[in-house]
Amino acid sequence: MARSYDPHSIEPKWQEAWDRDGLYAVSEEPGRPSYYVLEMFPYPSGDIHMGHVRNYTIGDVVARQLTMGGHKVLHPMGWDAFGLPAENAAIKSQTHPATWTYGNIEKQTASFKRMGFSYDWNRKVVSSDVDYYRWGQWIFLKFWERGLVERKSSPVNWCPSCKTVLANEQVLGGGDCWRCHSQVEKRELEQWYFKITEYAQELLDSLDQLAGWPERVKTMQANWIGRSEGAEVDFTLCDAEGEPTDRTITVFTTRPDTLFGCTFFLLAPEHPLVHELVHETEYAGPVRAVVDAAARETAVERASGEAEKVGAFTGRYVVNPVNGEKVPIWVSNYVLMEYGTGAVMAVPCGDQRDFEFARKYGLAIPPVVVAEDDTLLGELRDQRERVMDDVPWDVAYDGPGLMVQSGQFTGTPTGKGGEGMRAVTEWLAERGQGRFSVNFRLRDWLISRQRYWGNPIPAIHCAACGLVPVPEDQLPVVLPSDVDVTKGETLADHPEFYETTCPKCGGVARRETDTMDTFTCSSWYYFRYADARNDQAIWDKDKVDYWLPVDQYIGGIEHAILHLLYSRFFTKVFRDMGLCDFGEPFTNLLTQGMVRMDGEVMSKSKGNVVAPEDMIAEYGADTMRAYILFMAPPDKDLEWSFEGIDGMYRWLSRVWRLVAETAEETASGCGVAASGDEAAKTLHREMHRVIGKVTDDVSRFQLNTSIAALMELTNAAYDYRNSVAQGERDLPLIRDVAENLTKLLAPYVPHMAEELWREILGKDGSVHQQEWPAFDASAAAADVVEMAVQINGKVRARISVEADMQEEHVIEVALTAASKWLEDVEVKKVLVVAGKLVSIVVG
RNA sequence: GGCGGUGUAUCCGAAUUGGUACAGGAGGGGGCCUUAAAAGCCCCUGGUCGCAAGGCCGUGUGGGUUCGAAUCCCACCACCGCUACCA
Numbered sequence: 035m036a037r038s039y040d041p042h043s044i045e046p047k048w049q050e051a052w053d054r055d056g057l058y059a060v061s062e063e064p065g066r067p068s069y070y071v072l073e074m075f076p077y078p079s080g081d082i083h084m085g086h087v088r089n090y091t092i093g094d095v096v097a098r099q100l101t102m103g104g105h106k107v108l109h110p111m112g113w114d115a116f117g118l119p120a121e122n123a124a125i126k127s128q129t130h131p132a133t134w135t136y137g138n139i140e141k142q143t144a145s146f147k148r149m150g151f152s153y154d155w156n157r158k159v160v161s162s163d164v165d166y167y168r169w170g171q172w173i174f175l176k177f178w179e180r181g182l183v184e185r186k187s188s189p190v191n192w193c194p195s196c197k198t199v200l201a202n203e204q205v206l207g208g209g210d211c212w213r214c215h216s217q218v219e220k221r222e223l224e225q226w227y228f229k230i231t232e233y234a235q236e237l238l239d240s241l242d243q244l245a246g247w248p249e250r251v252k253t254m255q256a257n258w259i260g261r262s263e264g265a266e267v268d269f270t271l272c273d274a275e276g277e278p279t280d281r282t283i284t285v286f287t288t289r290p291d292t293l294f295g296c297t298f299f300l301l302a303p304e305h306p307l308v309h310e311l312v313h314e315t316e317y318a319g320p321v322r323a324v325v326d327a328a329a330r331e332t333a334v335e336r337a338s339g340e341a342e343k344v345g346a347f348t349g350r351y352v353v354n355p356v357n358g359e360k361v362p363i364w365v366s367n368y369v370l371m372e373y374g375t376g377a378v379m380a381v382p383c384g385d386q387r388d389f390e391f392a393r394k395y396g397l398a399i400p401p402v403v404v405a406e407d408d409t410l411l412g413e414l415r416d417q418r419e420r421v422m423d424d425v426p427w428d429v430a431y432d433g434p435g436l437m438v439q440s441g442q443f444t445g446t447p448t449g450k451g452g453e454g455m456r457a458v459t460e461w462l463a464e465r466g467q468g469r470f471s472v473n474f475r476l477r478d479w480l481i482s483r484q485r486y487w488g489n490p491i492p493a494i495h496c497a498a499c500g501l502v503p504v505p506e507d508q509l510p511v512v513l514p515s516d517v518d519v520t521k522g523e524t525l526a527d528h529p530e531f532y533e534t535t536c537p538k539c540g541g542v543a544r545r546e547t548d549t550m551d552t553f554t555c556s557s558w559y560y561f562r563y564a565d566a567r568n569d570q571a572i573w574d575k576d577k578v579d580y581w582l583p584v585d586q587y588i589g590g591i592e593h594a595i596l597h598l599l600y601s602r603f604f605t606k607v608f609r610d611m612g613l614c615d616f617g618e619p620f621t622n623l624l625t626q627g628m629v630r631m632d633g634e635v636m637s638k639s640k641g642n643v644v645a646p647e648d649m650i651a652e653y654g655a656d657t658m659r660a661y662i663l664f665m666a667p668p669d670k671d672l673e674w675s676f677e678g679i680d681g682m683y684r685w686l687s688r689v690w691r692l693v694a695e696t697a698e699e700t701a702s703g704c705g706v707a708a709s710g711d712e713a714a715k716t717l718h719r720e721m722h723r724v725i726g727k728v729t730d731d732v733s734r735f736q737l738n739t740s741i742a743a744l745m746e747l748t749n750a751a752y753d754y755r756n757s758v759a760q761g762e763r764d765l766p767l768i769r770d771v772a773e774n775l776t777k778l779l780a781p782y783v784p785h786m787a788e789e790l791w792r793e794i795l796g797k798d799g800s801v802h803q804q805e806w807p808a809f810d811a812s813a814a815a816a817d818v819v820e821m822a823v824q825i826n827g828k829v830r831a832r833i834s835v836e837a838d839m840q841e842e843h844v845i846e847v848a849l850t851a852a853s854k855w856l857e858d859v860e861v862k863k864v865l866v867v868a869g870k871l872v873s874i875v876v877g
Numbered sequence: 878g879g880c881g882g883u884g885u886a887u888c889c890g891a892a893u894u895g896g897u898a899c900a901g902g903a904g905g906g907g908g909c910c911u912u913a914a915a916a917g918c919c920c921c922u923g924g925u926c927g928c929a930a931g932g933c934c935g936u937g938u939g940g941g942u943u944c945g946a947a948u949c950c951c952a953c954c955a956c957c958g959c960u961a962c963c964a
Contacts, residue, residue: 250881254959257880262963287964300964343962373963380964386878387962475963594959664902665889671957678889678903685902691917730893739891742901749901756919822897827945829897865944870896875944 039690041654044789049147057800058152060108062580069105070581071097072560072620074589074597075112075159079119080138082145084629084636084662084674085590087646091659092626092668092737093588094151098781099732101152102806108581109152110563112159113139116167116488117552118196118213124487124519131487131519135162145647149655150784152802157566161555166562167489168510169572170555173604174492175503176611177228185501187224189304189371190480199225201480201551203258203596212596220329226482226491226548230603234259234474236617237602246622248669251594258595260475264288265459267379267468269299269352269361274315276360278353283307286374286473289432290462291454292381293356294420294440295402297392299363300345300378303328304371311348311363320346321365328367343368343391354379355467356458357441366391374473382430389430398423403448405435414438416445479600481551486517486524488549496536496543505537511545525549556597557604560584560619578614587620594625624735627671629662636674644674656783657683663737663782686786689748689775692755693790696772704765713757714764720750721771722814725807728778741782747775773797774807822871823848830855833872841866848872 052058062068073093076086090111097109113135120131127134139160146153159166177183191200195216204212211218230237238259241252267290268282283299301308303325312318324346345366354361361379368387369378382392382399392399400423404411408431414422420439425431434449443461448454462468482491490511492504504511514531517523525531525547536543564581565573583605589597598620605619628635631642649658661682666672724747731740751771754763773795780787780801791801816837821844823831831851835844845864849856852874863875 250959253881257960260963264964285964289964368962368964370963378964385964387964473963591958667890670883670890673889675889675903681902688917727893734893736891736893738889739893739901742891745901752918820897824897824945827943832897863944865896867896867945871945873896873944 037694039687039786041656041785045148045150045655045785048785048788049150052152052800053147055800057802058109058154059156060106060154062577063106064580066106067104068108068581069100069586070108070584071100071586072108072110072563072584072588074587074593075114075556075559076142077117077119078113078115078135078138078142080141082142082149082646084644084646087149087658088629088662088668088672089588089590089626090146090149090151091663092624092735093586094149094659094784095663095737095781096586096588096732096735097152098784098802099729099806101802102777102780102804104805108157108563109154110157110159110566111146111151111153111155112157112559112563113142113161114552114556114559115139115160115162116549116555118198118485118487120487121485121519125522128520130515132162132515135487148650149646149659152784157563159559159562159566161489161552161559162487164510164512165569166559167513167555169562170489170550170558171492171504171509171511172506172572173554173558174550175506175509177607178503180607180611182229182232182607184227184229184478185224186227187222189220190223190225191218192221192223193218196485198484199223199480199482201553202477203479203599204551204553225480226493227478228481228554228603230479230600231474231476233603233606234261234476235472236606237476237599240602240618243618244621244623247620248623248625251591251598251623251625254594255599258476258599262286262288262473262475264471264473265290265455265462265468266375266471267293267355267462268466269355269379272351272353272360274350276351283352283377284375285377285379286471287379288450289381289384289455290458290468291437291440291443291446291448291452292384292402293354293379293458294437294443295381295383295400296354296361296379297382297398297400298380298388299352299361300369300380301348301363301365302369302371302376303365303367305365305369305376308348308365311350315349317347317349321348324365324367343387343394345391345395355462355465364395372477373475383425383427384430384432386430386432399425400439401425401431402438402440403431403435403454404438405431405433408435411436411438418442418444479551479603481554482548483551484524484526485549486513486519488552489513489555490525491546491548491550493546494534494536494543495546496539496541498541499536499538502536502538502543508537513549553597553600557600558608560587560601561608561614572613575613582614583616583618584620586622586624588624588626590628591625598623624669626668627666629672629674631674649679653679653683654785656786657686660686660741660782664741665738667738668735685745685748686783688752689779690786690790692748692751693772693776694794696768697794697796699760699763700765700769700772704769710764711758713754714767717750717754717764717771718767719814719816720747721774722810725774725778726809726811726814729806729809732781737782744775744778744782747771747778751775776801777804777807780804819869821848821869823852824871824873825852825855825876827873829871837869841868845872848874 071093073089097107101107115135120135123134124131191205193200193211193216195214196211205218206212209218238256238261241256244252264287266284266286268284270278271281271283273279312321324344345364348363348365350363351360352363380388382388383401384403400420401410404414417439418441437443437446437448437454443454443457446454446457459468459470490513492511494502494504496502517528532545532547534543534545561573561578565577568574601619606617608614609617634642636643661679724743727743728740776787776790787801791797818834819837820832820834822829823833833847833851835847844866859876861874862877865873
């Protein structure tokens with residue numbers, strides 16, 4: 035009797051063998067189709083969690099199946115190793131961040147090997163290795179050469195807990211730090227930026243090319259980039275006496291057609307002009323109060339939408355370019371310095387915020403756009419001058435309509451994208467007081483961090499020469515290892531690091547002590563996998579052209595904007611630098627769902643973590659892999675449950691017995707002629723149906739249904755055994771089923787399949803290097819099909835007909851089968867859906 | 878408030894894109910094997926009416942389009958996610 039399924043004895047054995055034989059090492063082979071499967075590389079926190087298991091198992095199944103299907107598959111893994119947790123852990127446990135990080139990498143690598151993932155570890159990249167981060171510094175210098183690096187002072191997000199600044203993308207809704215969830219503060223600081231806004235338009239436009247990306251990710255990116263079309267309008271600033279000066283303040287507006295309804299003008303509290311306008315005037319006090327209140331206002335209050343709109347008049351005016359009216363300048367907390375120009379033309383009849391503000395402070399609300407069905411229109415239709423100073427509305431109107439009280443533009447149809455917008459903007463442009471303009475919500479990417487455990491920014495501050503890039507031949511700027519992080523030290527506390535000389539003038543200079551955002555490391559790692567050990571160049575373009583772009587990228591939805599936007603930006607710059615020929619890095623994207631428990635995302639802080647290692651210890655990695663895939667489709671959230679894992683183990687044991695017993699039964703050869711009876715035909719057909727189903731399901735990432743199909747094939751094989759006595763079985767067939775089932779299982783349960791293949795079925799070579807079973811559509815097709823007969827949409831009968839029966843004949847059979855429903859009625863129409871149903875319409 | 882997603886059996890979920898609703902698993906029930914249990918193997922498992930054949934109802938709710946709707950359209954409800962004073 036064959037031994038039973040014992041994952042714990044076979045899994046470590048094959049893991050070692052695969053390692054020893056270098057089974058998963060790949061190289062370029064021009065002429066053969068390449069495929070690049072990539073899962074987002076992890077931060078080495080030390081533990082693997084269910085999210086990792088799910089993410090990496092999905093990728094592993096795809097990689098293994100495509101390899102068997104004849105592709106050269108690149109399936110690498112590495113570590114996003116810089117970052118703050120290492121520093122926090124260092125302080126907590128009095129170790130060095132490097133010790134902690136590399137220790138975790140070792141632990142986690144062992145966990146990944148226990149899962150049986152098919153990575154080519156020769157291509158491993160670790161972002162904290164100097165061999166890797168030196169090229170990150172090189173990228174920084176190249177970006178600088180291309181004018182994409184800028185150091186500027188600006189209000190930035192400061193996380194008091196992480197003691198560093200953050201990019202806009204890294205501040206969550208509600209104003210929380212993405213990493214530690216502390217409240218972020220605004221500070222005016224000089225920082226380093228990557229000018230991602232230079233690529234804003236292209237980042238938006240080329241989303242259209244990403245047919246293989248989920249719609250919602252593209253929508254999120256488009257919203258984040260936030261393109262608005264409109265106009266810039268120049269308002270002339272008046273002096274303290276109310277006389278026009280030669281200075282102007284420019285605003286951005288999406289509704290230049292409402293300019294005649296502008297009754298006040300707003301500046302953000304942080305606007306540099308505010309102080310000057312009210313300095314030593316009676317208005318200084320109230321304005322100061324608004325500015326101070328806004329500074330105290332936390333992001334939460336702002337984000338809640340509950341923040342009361344407050345404002346104060348500055349005592350000064352601007353001139354409205356369309357009608358020469360003097361408009362009072364106010365300061366209010368609802369104007370954002372970060373968006374547009376930090377100044378707004380307020381049109382209370384058309385903008386809800388302006389409307390509320392006007393009502394609160396008793397400012398005029400003259401209607402300038404009126405809907406065609408509004409009763410006001412009768413009164414105002416041809417009214418060029420302003421005769422009405424308030425509207426009888428409860429809310430602002432921003433829909434389409436006709437322009438009124440708008441001088442020569444009165445009567446023009448308008449609305450978003452309407453004729454009035456163009457007419458007013460053209461008129462302004464002719465006078466040099468405005469122009470068409472496009473505004474983006476996307477800000478430049480703040481990349482400097484005041485932390486130790488990151489990639490040093492290769493720049494030098496020289497009193498004489500200003501900012502000087504570290505010359506390329508002086509790279510890398512090595513991160514010194516003797517900084518005492520446990521005392522909270524950073525590079526700025528380390529004179530040996532920052533004391534240097536200017537590469538230009540040779541004078542005394544100071545090396546930059548900020549490090550780069552870790553998202554700069556993860557923006558190009560997938561390029562480096564193509565040529566990970568290159569120490570002469572960042573990569574060999576031929577290798578990148580062979581493997582990239584990534585055919586299938588798999589990762590969490592949490593990077594819908596952050597990592598995926600930054601990576602798209604990097605790729606476009608690389609293309610412009612001639613480092614690659616494409617502008618989009620990831621052809622297909624799968625955002626796998628989260629693993630939850632009790633309705634919440636699994637996390638240490640919630641205490642609802644199920645450790646994969648415990649599951650492996652109990653059931654083995656193969657059961658764990660198959661189970662997590664089977665629980666839900668990969669892109670959906672998954673509610674963890676212990677309920678079904680026994681069932682998965684049971685099925686695998688069942689497969690084991692089937693294959694083992696078949697191996698015994700056919701041990702002395704399959705010399706018996708095929709019986710060709712009905713049961714055998716059914717099993718043969720089922721085998722081919724499942725080959726087709728599994729192959730197709732994997733291409734659509736329906737890994738839960740592909741496993742279901744494999745279960746069906748198992749059931750069909752058992753049905754055959756139960757219906758045909760031993761000795762009468764079709765031995766070539768059952769042998770074929772056992773071998774094909776083993777191959778089909780190989781991507782899901784690689785260890786078990788390998789053991790069955792080599793030890794039980796006695797084959798030479800790894801199952802993972804076998805050819806994927808070929809799908810024979812004709813073998814999978816049934817020769818008799820069951821069809822439904824519908825009468826007026828209701829199923830009234832079922833018929834079994836030959837699959838190739840002529841349509842007229844099928845109709846005949848259907849009419850006979852449903853004859854009792856057809857008495858005393860007239861058949862008006864008959865439709866046949868081949869192999870499915872016959873629909874009869876009667877009157 | 879805006880954008881997006883989801884809603885199918887007791888539970889997780891299928892339904893190859895408008896064609897026989899509920900595959901597969903879990904859970905539940907029954908049987909075989911066994912002195913017994915475990916394991917294994919087999920069968921049943923939406924509601925309702927009916928002795929049965931079969932009928933009727935059923936994919937969050939209500940309408941619509943169609944010979945035919947879980948699938949398309951409209952309105953609404955619930956839950957989840959992202960985003961939020963973006964001028």
